[in-house]
Amino acid sequence: MKLENKNILITGASSGIGEALAGKLAKSNNLILVARNYEKLKLIKEQNETGKYKIFPVQCDVSKKTEVEEAYVKIKKKFTAVDIAILNSGVSYRMKVEKFNSGLAEEIFGTNVMGIIYWVEQLIKDFVRERKGTIVGVSSLAGNRGYSGSSFYSASKAAVSIYLEGLRNELKKYNVKVLTVKPGFVKTPMTDKNKFPMPFIISPEKAAGYIIRGIEKGKKIIAFPLPMVLIVKFIGALPVSVYDFLASKNKYE
Ligand SMILES: NC(=O)c1ccc[n+]([C@@H]2O[C@H](COP(=O)([O-])OP(=O)(O)OC[C@H]3O[C@@H](n4cnc5c(N)ncnc54)[C@H](OP(=O)(O)O)[C@@H]3O)[C@@H](O)[C@H]2O)c1
Numbered sequence: 001m002k003l004e005n006k007n008i009l010i011t012g013a014s015s016g017i018g019e020a021l022a023g024k025l026a027k028s029n030n031l032i033l034v035a036r037n038y039e040k041l042k043l044i045k046e047q048n049e050t051g052k053y054k055i056f057p058v059q060c061d062v063s064k065k066t067e068v069e070e071a072y073v074k075i076k077k078k079f080t081a082v083d084i085a086i087l088n089s090g091v092s093y094r095m096k097v098e099k100f101n102s103g104l105a106e107e108i109f110g111t112n113v114m115g116i117i118y119w120v121e122q123l124i125k126d127f128v129r130e131r132k133g134t135i136v137g138v139s140s141l142a143g144n145r146g147y148s149g150s151s152f153y154s155a156s157k158a159a160v161s162i163y164l165e166g167l168r169n170e171l172k173k174y175n176v177k178v179l180t181v182k183p184g185f186v187k188t189p190m191t192d193k194n195k196f197p198m199p200f201i202i203s204p205e206k207a208a209g210y211i212i213r214g215i216e217k218g219k220k221i222i223a224f225p226l227p228m229v230l231i232v233k234f235i236g237a238l239p240v241s242v243y244d245f246l247a248s249k250n251k252y253e
Pocket residue numbers: 011012013014015016017018034035036037038060061062063088089090091092111115138139140141142182183184185186187188189190191
């Protein structure tokens with residue numbers, strides 16, 4: 001499937017990977033850009049809208065079901081159909097266990113997990129009826145194990161990956177595609193605050209390129225970059241005792 005002449009919805013489009021996707025896709029597609037920072041979305045529209053294709057910014061907190069419902073009503077008034085939804089909004093906070101704060105878990109799970117589920121709830125009504133549509137959920141390579149200091153984030157991304165896997169098979173009979181994106185480290189405001197080494201970190205533009213090529217090839221799992229995929233596979237295969245020993249040596253908690 002070539003990403004041309006499509007109506008593409010991107011959540012988390014005001015920054016990082018989502019903004020880079022918008023920059024690349026605006027040249028040949030109509031875009032619906034979703035995030036809380038409406039001013040930034042309008043700026044991205046100004047910078048990227050070409051004569052033929054339109055950009056429609058929509059302010060929405062994806063962790064709030066009513067806001068997602070309202071956003072979808074607005075979108076349906078403008079576009080006959082969404083062809084592809086890239087559900088990319090996400091937050092990540094590190095937390096020392098001594099400063100335990102379940103509020104961070106609520107925000108992380110609310111945005112990363114429910115922020116996908118609320119959008120799926122809206123989209124599948126039309127996708128199932130029309131027997132077409134593609135849902136691209138952004139998870140993370142970090143969802144393969146529990147990483148000290150980022151347990152809420154790792155758990156949220158594990159939930160996203162597992163949920164999308166189930167959904168892919170549930171929607172197969174309706175010809176609705178579900179793809180899971182698992183990036184390694186990408187240089188964005190999310191990772192700019194990290195103080196630990198981030199091997200094989202790539203630019204958001206490069207990440208957007210991987211995602212676009214993955215969607216065009218119809219890959220079920222779009223994981224990148226390769227060296228990080230291999231490292232994470234290796235870490236995932238470690239016995240619990242070995243993993244726990246290595247985790248106990250982590251000085252970046
Ligand atoms: N950067 C990495 O190394 C990396 C690695 C693996 C996976 N990922 C995943 O990739 C996705 C994009 O991350 P990024 O690195 O591009 O981060 P980013 O630059 O911080 O962008 C995050 C985006 O999510 C949006 N967002 C956050 N909370 C939201 C909410 N409640 N409602 C609507 N939108 C919300 C933000 O927009 P507003 O603040 O305007 O709402 C922003 O556009 C995330 O799902 C992240 O977990 C990133």
